[in-house]
Structures are given as structure tokens and as C-alpha cells.
Amino acid sequence: MIDLTGLEPVARGAVRDIYAHPQDSGLLIKVINLARRQHEAARSRYDRLRKPDFSDVFLQEIDMVYRTGRRASGQAGRLPLVEALGLVMTSSGVGQLCERIDGPDGLAPTLGALMRDGRFDAAALDKLNDFISRLYELRVVVRDLHPENVVWDEREDTFVLVDGFGLWTLVPIHAWLKLASDRQLDHAIREKLVPRSGLKWDGGQRRLSM
Template sequence: MIDLSACKPFASGYNRHCYLHPQDPALCLKVLRPENIEARFQRQAWPKKALGRDRINDNHQEIRAHRQQALRTLISRGREDLIWAHLPRFYGTVETSLGTANVSEFLANADGTPAQTLEHYLRQRGFDQRAQAAVERFCSWLLETGILTRNLLPHNLVIADRRGQPELFLVDGLGAPSVPNRLAAVPAWRKRYITRRIRRFYLRIDWETGDRDRSWAESQKL
């Protein structure tokens, strides 16, 4: 049991807190925020409620996402390094004083501080040449590996320095819903799915760096 009672999260989303492992600062511990999970569950319509709370458990979803066919294929071919080119290394789960945590690589800047999100980078510097090149490399990696994701959102990606250049890492949103995940066995369908995610990603970047005169929900309808 890892005691997190004296620790503060270095980052938080709506569904999870992220902590540095108190015994190993190279690791990140993702812990659920049960009060928000319950609130999210209660807002759902009854047909979705009938599917249970597990479907909105981000830790369980992340574990399943790491078992997707594309990752299993790359591992079987001895190409694990390609997986971790744009994903933080994943080490399973561990029990903490705040519940079960998913354990992954802690992505840091050269000074040891947490790597910033793409969202934060875009607000500070805009979609500059370095960011554009990093996004292009990330999208090419998606197409090369066939790894499935949900919609690519700038706050779910961080920028970390690798070999003297910025690289994007997907820290949340890995995996696809169950139906697309099954259809991904068809190469043409998988490529189409990933291409649509990439196209939507660029639209989101345009919105993030624009004047935001419309909400993201409204912008998607244009």
C-alpha cells in the first residue's frame, strides 16, 4: 500500500488526480476521483446507467486500451520502443491509500517539472513551427502503428523533450469505444478511423488558437 495522504497531485482532470510516486519520482500514479465519477454516472440516462459504472472508470478503460490489437501486435514483433515513442510507458496498477492507481512513466521537463500540456503550449506560443512538426510526427506515428485513440484533445497530450526536439505524448484518451475497437481488425476501416481522429485534432488546434467566437461544440458543426 502506497500512502498518498501527505501528497498533492501535480495534475488533475475531472475524473482522475495524478501524483508522483513517493518512492520513485520517475513514475506517475493516476487515482480516480470517485465523487466526480459518481456525479457523472448520476447525470447519465437510464440506458447508460444500466451498463454500470465500470464503463466510466478511466483507469479500467486505460488498462483495456493497452490491450488493444495494435499494441499486442507491436509487442509480438519486438517493436515496443515504437509504442513508447508517443505513449508514456505503462506499468499496471498498484494499491494506494486513495484507491487503486494506474502506474505510468512520469513525463518531465529537463528541470524535473511536469511536462506541459499541448493546450498550455498553444496558449503560450501558438501553433508554431516546433509544435507543428511535433504534431505531424505524432499523427504519422498513429497511422504507422494503427493505435486507436478517442478524440485527440490538447489537454490530453503533453510535450516532452526527446533527443533535443519536442515530442507529443498521449497521456489520456487511449483506446476506442468497443464497436470501433472490434472493427479495427479491418485495415481500411482502421486507417479511416485514425484519419478522422487526426482531421478532428487539427480542427481542435485551429479552435484552440483562434478567437473562440464559437464554442467547440458549435465549431464542430460547421
């Protein structure tokens, strides 16, 4: 059991708090934040039958990393998604262990941060298109391609998805059919990335442009 009491998260999302691993500087621990845990605890039994606990997302991500790693085995270069490694029990409930991607000053900058800071240039756009191509090629099932869910890994010279991926349906249709994972990714780009980034999307060529 890892005691996180008194520690400050290094980052926060809408539902997860992200902590530096107290013993391993290469790892992060993601836990469901207090507000969401309280919301989960207050849900009715009927509601639970309809929709699983939010922390199921931890397993969905680990499963997606496994499937993608298997598909990419033998290929050079890192996976286009964060290596979610396993589960740990913490003082804030079940946590997910994952690799920590660093930037020049602390955690790696997100795509959103690069855009806000005016650091998203033509070279970065090429890298973003390479990243998107890898997601299609490796059939990563992406639900939420928000610019804050994509970080820049400067060491590996590539963008990496840190959140918003995994299989969530009872029947894993997106894992079975490339057409289904492709359509899901098309949708995530059109509905989540394009409106929040201001980039243009050519659905035929599957390329982004300024």
C-alpha cells in the same frame, strides 16, 4: 497499497488525479477523482450493465500500449503513447502506474500549453505531423485527441499521447481492421484536435498545417 492521503496531485484532468509516485520519481499514479468515484458508486445495476466502470479505461490503455509496443518492436525511438505499466491499489482506489514525462520545470508541457504560450512554431508542427503519422502507422486507437492529452517529450524530441486512447467496444473491430483505426483517428483529429487547436487538416494527405 500506496497511501496518497495528504498528497497533492501534480496534475488534474476532468476525471483523473495524477500523483507523483511516493517512492519512484520516474513514475506517476493516476486515480479516478473523488467526484467521479462517487458518481460511479451511485450508479444503478442497470446502468452498470450498459456501461462499465470508468476505471476500465486503465485496462484499455494498458492493452493499447501492449498492442502498440508489439507492433513497434524492433523500431527505434519511443512509442507515441505513454507507457502505462500496470495497476496499483491506493488509498484512493485502483490506480494506474505510468511513466512520468518531464519538461524543463516539472511535468512536460501539453500541446495546449505550448499553443497558449506561443511556443508552437513550424518545427513543432513538423513534430506534431510526425507524431500523427506514427499513430496511423502503429494503428493506435485514439478517441480523444484533445491538445491537453498530448505532451511534449523534450528528451525524446517527440509528442506523446497521455490519455484518450484504447479499445472500448465489445467487439475490438478497431484492432482488427486498419481501416477502422484509421477512420477513428481521422475522426479524433477532425472533431477534437482541429476545433481546439485552430490547425487545419488535410484529410487526403493526413497532414496538419497552420
